[in-house]
Amino acid sequence: xxxxxxxxxxxxxxxxxxxxxxxxxxxxxxxxxxxxxxxxxxxxxxxxxxxxxxxxxxxxxxxxxxxxxxxxxxxxxxxxxxxxxxxxxxxxxxxxxxxxxxxxxxxxxxxxxxxxxxxxxxxxxxxxxxxxxxxxxxxxxxxxxxxxxxxxxxxxxxxxxxxxxxxxxxxxxxxxxxxxxxxxxxxxxxx
Amino acid sequence: xxxxxxxxxxxxxxxxxxxxxxxxxxxxxxxxxxxxxxxxxxxxxxxxxxxxxxxxxxxxxxxxxxxxxxxxxxxxxxxxxxxxxxxxxxxxxxxxxxxxxxxxxxxxxxxxxxxxxxxxxxxxxxxxxxxxxxxxxxxxxxxxxxxxxxxxxxxxxxxxxxxxxxxxxxxxxxxxxxxxxxxxxxxxxxxxxxxxxxxxxxxxxxxxxxxxxxxxxxxxxxxxxxxxxxxxxxxxxxxxxxxxxxxxxxxxxxxxxxxxxxxxxxxxxxxxxxxxxxxxxxxxxxxxxxxxxxxxxxxxxxxxxxxxxxxxxxxxxxxxxxxxxxxxxxxxxxxxxxxxxxxxxxxxxxxxxxxxxxxxxxxxxxxxxxxxxxxxxxxxxxxxxxxxxxxxxxxxxxxxxxxxxxxxxxxxxxxxxxxxxxxxxxxxxxxxxxxxxxxxxxxxxxxxxxxxxxxxxxxxxxxxxxxxxxxxxxxxxxxxxxxxxxxxxxxxxxxxxxxxxxxxxxxxxxxxxxxxxxxxxxxxxxxxxxxxxxxxxxxxxxxxxxxxxxxxxxxxxxxxxxxxxxxxxxxxxxxxxxxxxxxxxxxxxxxxxxxxxxxxxxxxxxxxxxxxxxxxxxxx
Numbered sequence: 001x002x003x004x005x006x007x008x009x010x011x012x013x014x015x016x017x018x019x020x021x022x023x024x025x026x027x028x029x030x031x032x033x034x035x036x037x038x039x040x041x042x043x044x045x046x047x048x049x050x051x052x053x054x055x056x057x058x059x060x061x062x063x064x065x066x067x068x069x070x071x072x073x074x075x076x077x078x079x080x081x082x083x084x085x086x087x088x089x090x091x092x093x094x095x096x097x098x099x100x101x102x103x104x105x106x107x108x109x110x111x112x113x114x115x116x117x118x119x120x121x122x123x124x125x126x127x128x129x130x131x132x133x134x135x136x137x138x139x140x141x142x143x144x145x146x147x148x149x150x151x152x153x154x155x156x157x158x159x160x161x162x163x164x165x166x167x168x169x170x171x172x173x174x175x176x177x178x179x180x181x182x183x184x185x186x187x188x189x190x191x
Numbered sequence: 192x193x194x195x196x197x198x199x200x201x202x203x204x205x206x207x208x209x210x211x212x213x214x215x216x217x218x219x220x221x222x223x224x225x226x227x228x229x230x231x232x233x234x235x236x237x238x239x240x241x242x243x244x245x246x247x248x249x250x251x252x253x254x255x256x257x258x259x260x261x262x263x264x265x266x267x268x269x270x271x272x273x274x275x276x277x278x279x280x281x282x283x284x285x286x287x288x289x290x291x292x293x294x295x296x297x298x299x300x301x302x303x304x305x306x307x308x309x310x311x312x313x314x315x316x317x318x319x320x321x322x323x324x325x326x327x328x329x330x331x332x333x334x335x336x337x338x339x340x341x342x343x344x345x346x347x348x349x350x351x352x353x354x355x356x357x358x359x360x361x362x363x364x365x366x367x368x369x370x371x372x373x374x375x376x377x378x379x380x381x382x383x384x385x386x387x388x389x390x391x392x393x394x395x396x397x398x399x400x401x402x403x404x405x406x407x408x409x410x411x412x413x414x415x416x417x418x419x420x421x422x423x424x425x426x427x428x429x430x431x432x433x434x435x436x437x438x439x440x441x442x443x444x445x446x447x448x449x450x451x452x453x454x455x456x457x458x459x460x461x462x463x464x465x466x467x468x469x470x471x472x473x474x475x476x477x478x479x480x481x482x483x484x485x486x487x488x489x490x491x492x493x494x495x496x497x498x499x500x501x502x503x504x505x506x507x508x509x510x511x512x513x514x515x516x517x518x519x520x521x522x523x524x525x526x527x528x529x530x531x532x533x534x535x536x537x538x539x540x541x542x543x544x545x546x547x548x549x550x551x552x553x554x555x556x557x558x559x560x561x562x563x564x565x566x567x568x569x570x571x572x573x574x575x576x577x578x579x580x581x582x583x584x585x586x587x588x589x590x591x592x593x594x595x596x597x598x599x600x601x602x603x604x605x606x607x608x609x610x611x612x613x614x615x616x617x618x619x620x621x622x623x624x625x626x627x628x629x630x631x632x633x634x635x636x637x638x639x640x641x642x643x644x645x646x647x648x649x650x651x652x653x654x655x656x657x658x659x660x661x662x663x664x665x666x667x668x669x670x671x672x673x674x675x676x677x678x679x680x681x682x683x684x685x686x687x688x689x690x691x692x693x694x695x696x697x698x699x700x701x702x703x704x705x706x707x708x709x710x711x712x713x714x715x716x717x718x719x720x721x722x723x724x725x726x727x728x729x730x731x732x733x734x735x736x737x738x739x740x741x742x743x744x745x746x747x748x749x750x751x752x753x754x755x756x757x758x759x760x761x762x763x764x765x766x767x768x769x770x771x772x773x774x775x776x777x778x779x780x781x782x783x784x785x786x787x788x789x790x791x792x793x794x795x796x797x798x799x800x801x802x803x804x805x806x807x808x809x810x811x
Contacts, residue, residue, distance in 0.1 A: 045413040049580050053609065053670045058572040068669050072611040079606075188513055 017051055017070045022094060023077035033091055034153040035081065044078045084149045085177050088170045091156060095163035099170040111172055115179060122179075126186045134190070138183040141176055148173045210339035212571035213330045214563025215366075216374070217319060217343055217357065219277040219399030219426055220530065222246050223557060224326040225564035226334060227573070232381060232561040235333045243556060244329075246399075248273045248321045250310035257325040266454040269294045271309045275428060276322075278400045279304055279315035280360075281352035294449035303356065316360045323364035340369040340571035342563040346401040347373035348421030348586055351632065351644060354672070369570040370671055374398070375405035376416055376583055377562030378528040382553055383409045384565065384579060390523035391417075393511075395541055395549065396559075397504060398529040400426040404508045406515045406522070412579040418514035418605045419586050420507035425500065427463075427531035433496045434459035434488065438474060442484045451478045458484075466490045467533045494536045501540045508544060514605050525549040530556055582607050589666055589674060592629035592638045594619060594730075595723030601666045604634065608672060613665040615681075619731070621738065622654040626662055630676050630689075637719060647689040649678040657734070722771040728778050729766045733759060736785050739792060746791040751784070758784040 017026060024031045027043040049055065051070040056063055080090045092099045118137055125133035148169055155166050214232075216223045221243040225234045234242040241259070249261035249272040256264075265272040273295065279287070284299040296307035305312045323343075330338055343361050345354055354371055361368045375394035382388065388409050396403040403421040407414055435456050439447070447455060458476050465472035466488065476484040512519060525541055527549045532538065542548050566581065584607055590600040593616070601612050618626065626649045633641030652660055661681040668674050677688035736759060740747075747755065758781035765774040 041410070045410060045415070045580075048582060049413060049578075052580055052582070054570065054580060057570045068609045069611070071670070072609040072667070075607045075610050076612075184513065188509065191509065 017047065017073060019070075019073065023080050023090060026074070026077050027081070029081070031091065031094065033084070033088060033156040035087070037082075040078070040081055044074060047074050083177075084152070085170075085173050088152055088156070088166070088173060092163050092166060092170060097163045097167060099167050100174055106168075107171060107175065108168060111175075115175060118179065122183055122186060126190070129190055131187060131190050134183055134187045138180060138187065141180040141183060145173065145176050145180060148176065209573055210571045211330075211334045211336060212340045212369075212564070212567035212573060213327075213334075213338055213342075214372075214377070214560050214565070214567045215323065215326055215341055215343045215361075216377070216560035216563060217277065217323065217345075217360075218246055218559075219275050219401065219428060220246055221399070221556065222322055222326060223560035224330050225557070225560040226330065227564050227568040232564045232568075234557050234560055235330055237329060244322070244326065246274065246277065246322055248276065248318050250308040250313070252309070255310070255321050257322055266450050266457060269449040269453045270296055270307075272453075273306060273308070273313070273318045275400055276315045276318040278424070278428070279306075280319065281350070281354075281356040282315075294452055316356050316363065319357070319360035320363035323361055323366060327364055327366055338366060340567055341366045342369050342372050342377075342567035342570065344374045344377050344559050344563050345371050346396075346398070346421060346423060347375050347403040347405055347419040348401065348423050350423075350587065350642065353423070369567055372563055372566050373403070373405070373416075373419065373583060373586075374559045375403045375419070375528060376407070376414070376581060377560075377566065378526055378558045379405065379407050379409070379414055379416075379562070380565055380579070380581060381558045381562035382526045382550070383407075383414060385553070388524065391517060391521050393508070393522045393525045393545065394528055395504070395508070395525055395532065396421075396528035397531040397537060398426050399531070400424070400428050402426060402504050402507065404504070404511045406511050406517065413582065414579065415582045415607070416584045416605075417517070418511040419584060420511040420514070421586075422503065422507060425503055427460075427529070429500050430463055430497050430531065430534070431456055431460045433500065434463055434493065437488070437492070437496055438484065438486060441486050444478075444482070444484070448479060454478070455484070462488050463493065463534070466493050467535060490535070497534075497536065501536055504537075505540065505544055519545050522547075526553070526558075527551060528555050528558055583670075583672075584608065585610070585668055585672070587632050588634055589644075589668070590631055590641075591616075591664060592627075592631060594727040596638045597723050598631055598633070598636055598638055598641055601664070602668060606668075608668045609670050611665060611667040613663050616662045616664060617658050618652065618655065618660040618662075619657055620734065621657050623657065623660070624652050624654065625650045626652065626678070628664060628676065628678050628687075628689075630666075630674070637723075644674070645676065645689050647676075647678075647687055649680065649685065649687040651683075651685045652680050653683050653685075655682075657731075718771065722769055722774070725771045725774040725778060726766055729762050729774060732778055732781050732785075733762060736781065739785065739788060743788070743792050743795060746795065747788050751787055754784045755781070755788070 022031075027040055027047070029035055029040060029043070048071060051067055051074065053064055053067040053071060056067045059067065080086050089099045118141070122134060122137050125137070152166060152169055152173070155161060155169070156163070212226065214225045223234055223242060223244065225232055236242045237244070237258075244258040245262045247258065247261040247265060249256045249264050249268065251264070251268070251271065261272055265274060282304055284297055284304045287293065287297070287304060298305040298307050298312050303314050303316070305314045306318070327338060341361065343357060343366070345357050349357070357371060358368055375396045378394050378396065379392060383392070389411075390409060392407050392409055394403070394405045394407065396405075401421065401423050402425040403419065405419045406417045408417055435452075438444070438455055438459060454476060458474050462472050462474050469490070471487055471489040474484060474486045474488055478484065522545055525545050525547065527538070527541070532549075532555050538549055584605045585602055586604060588600045588604040589602040590598045591614075593599045599614065601614050602610055616626070628647050628649060629638065629643065630645045631638055631641040632644050635641055649662060652662075662678055663681055664676065664678045666674065666676055675688070677686065679686040736755065740755070758777070761777045762774070762781050765777045768774070
């Protein structure tokens, strides 16, 4: 069996992915928060070109099924690594840390107060149809998202990183991404 | 051409005879059939060299005629000459309510609407299959034998019912269907391969009866659909109808008969087409009672009376861009598809939104069929000179009904297929032995606002405390877009599964309305969701409190009991209302009132455990 970055080519010439690999290994990427997005995109496309069921139109039903599962697995892995939030969660999960645990939704009180004030301001602006105010809130949320991502890259990508200790930050990132999304939806609704 | 060459020499299929593969664009107004010949996609014309077939079927005195022959009779025999059958696919009569454009004798039957004709009652599936049969025969004559495989295109925004109806029509016409392909995606394949395009492209597809927008990334031979959106009830037909209404008004005509209406619609379409090249056009007709119509329509007037139709296409574009997390300026090129995109006012609006003139170096009528032929050629197993891959998406979100009539989205819209997603759920009551699983399609938060696709039950869950069961529900959508849902209780291994084959899907109006509402009512939805969540929480706490009191009521004194009863009553009162904040406070109050009881129950449990007696032996 020849092996190229997670893809095994079986003797019959049929290609399938190695299901034992984690998402990073699947794409031949180092296990890091800061990744080369272009390399991820290229690896995803290259692997899909190998395993996608349409590439095996003439294959047996069993091979088609494997192709479909492999392709779905690639889509799952790609989705998990493509956005910084999903990637942070996955990275913590690899170190047995559940960042978004439903039984533990504790957030820093100052952070929470700041966000609740923001949400309130957003509701007011939304009702008033104040797009400029919503845009400002959106920009502020995105700036904070960027800051958190920088901090996460610093914390997670160093030797002996404290993955459990990164939990609050990942949770804040999740909160802010959701906030930015709903602000975006509010702006779109007024557009 | 910068396309990927990755086929393994030993992975290639064994050499075999070339198979006959065709692509069919089954349009609202016109249809086409194409194939790949000597590595080149070509449309197969009729004996007179005409590539298009008008999508018209006439049930005449001497049998079924289609295309131009049927078109010639549409004004003289409107009841038996069916146009725009695509708009009726997968639709019930209720869905067409208020749409008086159709002069047919509709027969209300369960599921899909049917039309009374001279040849009997026909469903839109049968009408479409008559059209598809004519296309199949044309292809067989041209390719010299039976068809091995066909790809039929559908609007990207078609729902499950419309897709199923299309598939049924193709099968009825004796076509071996390899796949249904989304129209804008087909266009992107034909355009992209022809132009070696790389980067972000938008496909703006305004057909006779439907509108689609797809955003794709083209890179190294991979066509990746990033987002799709649309309106399944907006197309060139609507522009014709505006002109038709303008004629009635400008000529002060009474409501016309079915055959006069069809005559004027034909005149309206001709006028619309004329105004693509000319600044004004004459509309001259003579109605059945001899009333003359003699009008002049200018391009300015046409632009004015159709402005809001053009505007209606812009909202879906913004939503698709938003879903793809892209700005209009990120788009490298805009491909126009569908005859209606020939209208100057449409091109202007598109150019304005994207800040660049759209690409017009291809025939907007043919590009979809050509792309379908290229895909068919690949799926049938013919060796391609060009290596490319299509990664398409699910147009609408798929999810499950959860407590309180809410939707838990499992596969969000615009997920790349094939996709498999699992989510864990749990039981709500102690000893719950079955769980109803309700699969829905749509973007809204409440089940009532989404389309129901399938229901099944997971039975035989062993008795466990509420919240202890771990039920893993997996959604799998394959490359053909077919959905399969399975459920499994993880601790016991009990499993159930269903392949989703909906008997009918969302209506045109519903899709448009649902999407519009999901944006317009985002705030309402949030409130509704918050309330439903608090109600679920209220039920959970009340249930837990009651069972705790039943088991260990002796652990609370009269004062504490009174406080708990008061809190219970308050929750019950607010549970019936719609104030989620007050209900949340009442829930919290009940939680506090039961704290001493909970603590003492815990102690008692520990004591029992220490004395070696089983807790459940005492609790009943």
